[in-house]
Amino acid sequence: MKLNRREFFKNTALAGAGMIAAPAVLGSSAAAAEEIPVGVLFSHTGGLSIIEKSLNDATLMAIAEINEKGGINGRKIKPIIEDGASDPKTFNEKASKLVVRDRVVSAFACYTSASRKAVLPVFEKRNNLLFYPTYYEGFECSKNVVYTGSTPNQQLSVFIPWIINTLGKKKFFIVGSNYIYPREMAKVCKILIEKNGGEWVADEYLELGHSEWGSMVNKIKSSGCDVVLSNVVGDSVVAFYREFKNQGLSHDKLPICASVTSEVEIAAMGAEYAAGSYTSFPYFQAIDSDRNKSFVERYRAYVKDPKAVTHHAMESAYFQVYLFAQAAAKAGDKLTPETIRAAVLGQEFDAPNGHVKVDAENQHTYLTPRIAQWQADGQGKIVQQLDAPIRPLPYVAYGETETGLYCKASGLDSTKLKL
Amino acid sequence: MVDTLFIGLSLGSILLLVALGLTITYGAMGVINMAHGEMVMIGAYTTVLSGIYLGANLLVAMPIAFVISAGLGWAIEKVLVRRLYGRLIDTLLATWGVALVLQQAVRLEFGLSFLGIHVEGLGPGLQNVDVPDFLRGTITILGTEVNGYRAFIILVTVVMTAVTWLIMNRTPIGMQVRAVMRNRSMAAACGIDVARVNALTFAYGSGLAGIAGVMMSGFKTVFPDMGAPMVVDGFMVVVVGGVGSLLGAVAASGLLGEINGLVAAVTNDILARAVVFGTVIVVIVLMPRGLFSFKGR
Numbered sequence: 001m002k003l004n005r006r007e008f009f010k011n012t013a014l015a016g017a018g019m020i021a022a023p024a025v026l027g028s029s030a031a032a033a034e035e036i037p038v039g040v041l042f043s044h045t046g047g048l049s050i051i052e053k054s055l056n057d058a059t060l061m062a063i064a065e066i067n068e069k070g071g072i073n074g075r076k077i078k079p080i081i082e083d084g085a086s087d088p089k090t091f092n093e094k095a096s097k098l099v100v101r102d103r104v105v106s107a108f109a110c111y112t113s114a115s116r117k118a119v120l121p122v123f124e125k126r127n128n129l130l131f132y133p134t135y136y137e138g139f140e141c142s143k144n145v146v147y148t149g150s151t152p153n154q155q156l157s158v159f160i161p162w163i164i165n166t167l168g169k170k171k172f173f174i175v176g177s178n179y180i181y182p183r184e185m186a187k188v189c190k191i192l193i194e195k196n197g198g199e200w201v202a203d204e205y206l207e208l209g210h211s212e213w214g215s216m217v218n219k220i221k222s223s224g225c226d227v228v229l230s231n232v233v234g235d236s237v238v239a240f241y242r243e244f245k246n247q248g249l250s251h252d253k254l255p256i257c258a259s260v261t262s263e264v265e266i267a268a269m270g271a272e273y274a275a276g277s278y279t280s281f282p283y284f285q286a287i288d289s290d291r292n293k294s295f296v297e298r299y300r301a302y303v304k305d306p307k308a309v310t311h312h313a314m315e316s317a318y319f320q321v322y323l324f325a326q327a328a329a330k331a332g333d334k335l336t337p338e339t340i341r342a343a344v345l346g347q348e349f350d351a352p353n354g355h356v357k358v359d360a361e362n363q364h365t366y367l368t369p370r371i372a373q374w375q376a377d378g379q380g381k382i383v384q385q386l387d388a389p390i391r392p393l394p395y396v397a398y399g400e401t402e403t404g405l406y407c408k409a410s411g412l413d414s415t416k417l418k419l
Numbered sequence: 420m421v422d423t424l425f426i427g428l429s430l431g432s433i434l435l436l437v438a439l440g441l442t443i444t445y446g447a448m449g450v451i452n453m454a455h456g457e458m459v460m461i462g463a464y465t466t467v468l469s470g471i472y473l474g475a476n477l478l479v480a481m482p483i484a485f486v487i488s489a490g491l492g493w494a495i496e497k498v499l500v501r502r503l504y505g506r507l508i509d510t511l512l513a514t515w516g517v518a519l520v521l522q523q524a525v526r527l528e529f530g531l532s533f534l535g536i537h538v539e540g541l542g543p544g545l546q547n548v549d550v551p552d553f554l555r556g557t558i559t560i561l562g563t564e565v566n567g568y569r570a571f572i573i574l575v576t577v578v579m580t581a582v583t584w585l586i587m588n589r590t591p592i593g594m595q596v597r598a599v600m601r602n603r604s605m606a607a608a609c610g611i612d613v614a615r616v617n618a619l620t621f622a623y624g625s626g627l628a629g630i631a632g633v634m635m636s637g638f639k640t641v642f643p644d645m646g647a648p649m650v651v652d653g654f655m656v657v658v659v660g661g662v663g664s665l666l667g668a669v670a671a672s673g674l675l676g677e678i679n680g681l682v683a684a685v686t687n688d689i690l691a692r693a694v695v696f697g698t699v700i701v702v703i704v705l706m707p708r709g710l711f712s713f714k715g716r
Contacts, residue, residue, distance in 0.1 A: 218426055221422075246555060248564050248566075
């Protein structure tokens with residue numbers, strides 16, 4: 001058979017059309033099989049993997065639970081899991097991959113602020129949606145992020161007045177790791193301390209990851225303070241509490257009141273070093289409710305570790321998947337990041353920590369502040385909690401109030417922001 | 420003031436504890452041993468594991484850790500390092516590789532985690548070690564309350580330095596080590612078994628790191644990456660003190676520790692660290708061979 005040029009083009013065009021059409025046909029039938037692609041991006045390797053692995057597990061557990069119950073409107077959620085390797089640059093690359101190549105409709109990602117800032121441009125440029133589970137320093141107002149961890153006011157606005165009025169401690173020594181989160185938290189602390197009639201005697205920082213606390217604890221000893229407010233992060237926490245006790249300080253007279261120390265760090269340092277100190281979080285493993293107990297049990301079964309601990313950021317990582325699922329169910333058949341975003345505003349859910357709700361204005365989450373005192377068994381005893389969740393205020397360090405929001409649905413009102 | 424000086428001394432003793440082994444391996448053998456920090460890590464994990472499985476406390480763990488890390492050091496020398504003498508940069512890369520392998524071995528529980536087996540005390544998580552009761556809390560020195568555990572570390576460091584000095588200067592094997600340090604080929608020509616001396620020296624240096632690891636585990640977190648920052652501090656001390664000089668290592672760690680402690684007391688820890696590195700740069704610029712050095716090789 002002799003091919004002339006015209007026929008050759010006709011054939012290849014047909015074949016080409018067939019080739020293009022084939023995956024499209026497959027694609028639409030696969031879409032009828034109803035899998036919803038979502039990204040799950042936490043560190044599985046590197047220094048932060050210990051804690052981020054628990055967020056990854058909690059996310060996947062929630063996805064598995066939802067899928068078991070039949071998925072979202074009969075469609076299963078398909079997690080696409082990536083490793084951020086504790087490195088912001090890797091986070092950025094993996095986020096691009098999830099958004100551009102995998103075309104996820106939303107992603108559950110990031111633990112540190114550094115990684116969130118690194119992936120933010122990807123989500124904003126491609127108009128995708130990020131669910132971020134960590135407590136963080138605020139000062140962000142992106143319509144492409146749903147923030148389900150606590151904001152500074154949800155950790156501190158009950159904590160500081162409680163320290164001053166109930167514990168009767170008035171002279172604060174503020175100490176933290178040297179990066180943005182502890183420094184922003186310290187700003188909010190100072191505002192609240194001064195408003196409640198206390199004073200702060202020092203505001204000191206140590207390098208992130210540094211574990212030599214000799215000089216700092218000595219300074220705390222000689223500063224004349226009667227309470228230590230700690231925004232120390234990571235494995236430094238462990239060395240800090242140990243040095244504190246070994247220099248002869250006790251939580252009875254001079255308690256450490258922390259914004260970050262969670263069940264994970266307590267387990268790592270040995271519970272006796274923290275017994276008697278306080279932490280403020282919306283969630284503790286010790287919350288005495290059936291919903292939470294069942295959550296802890298299911299989590300332990302899921303990770304096959306009968307001693308696994310649950311903590312605030314991982315609980316947020318868990319319930320934010322349900323917020324996503326409810327929003328996706330409401331958004332209906334046409335699932336895109338925009339329709340999910342529109343539907344997630346105002347979504348409510350009964351999480352292990354209690355009732356949570358996404359604020360329709362700033363896309364942060366209503367959470368219930370709690371204060372716990374650490375016991376010798378490594379669990380917190382809840383000594384104070386509010387009856388209802390309070391409104392998240394990401395700009396509270398700059399004077400934001402519940403009635404005077406800076407971050408609104410229309411965007412950040414930068415005229416109010418005085419730096 | 421006593422407490423500030425004490426903390427400086429404590430910082431110095433911790434530096435020396437890690438640097439002691441490095442002084443010997445780097446000084447005597449011309450090997451940049453990047454896996455030294457991992458030997459510290461192995462020592463710390465030995466403490467964790469012997470606590471869990473043998474019920475042993477910190478003091479019992481010290482000889483165990485010495486034997487284990489010295490044995491590991493000996494094996495590394497026999498398999499890898501002895502092929503690389505005289506190739507400084509290659510030893511750096513090769514031992515760095517060893518360091519990564521050791522970190523991952525602990526993180527992956529020697530590969531057992533792939534099979535779903537979990538060894539308590541290993542894995543990527545943070546571990547903690549119980550400190551015996553008599554080392555907890557404070558003791559009183561010159562009317563000042565100080566951290567008892569830090570005082571214990573100072574004591575251990577003094578003893579280990581003294582023992583090392585005695586071995587190096589008062590025993591036949593020590594004399595051989597010093598001979599190899601000065602001139603390898605001449606020592607060999609005099610009938611010293613250089614290969615054996617090298618293996619023993621490397622094992623001893625690694626063993627010292629193991630003991631350092633036991634001491635670290637009592638007040639720092641134990642995790643697979645813990646050794647890496649320590650090796651940097653260790654080399655800092657060795658370079659400032661003068662390569663291969665025991666006296667230099669003692670002087671350098673004392674100096675850097677006290678500078679760190681004093682500056683941190685007056686200003687803050689972040690600045691103190693910068694001043695320490697500044698001092699190191701000044702010393703290296705003015706005295707490229709370190710504070711104490713001899714002409715050799």
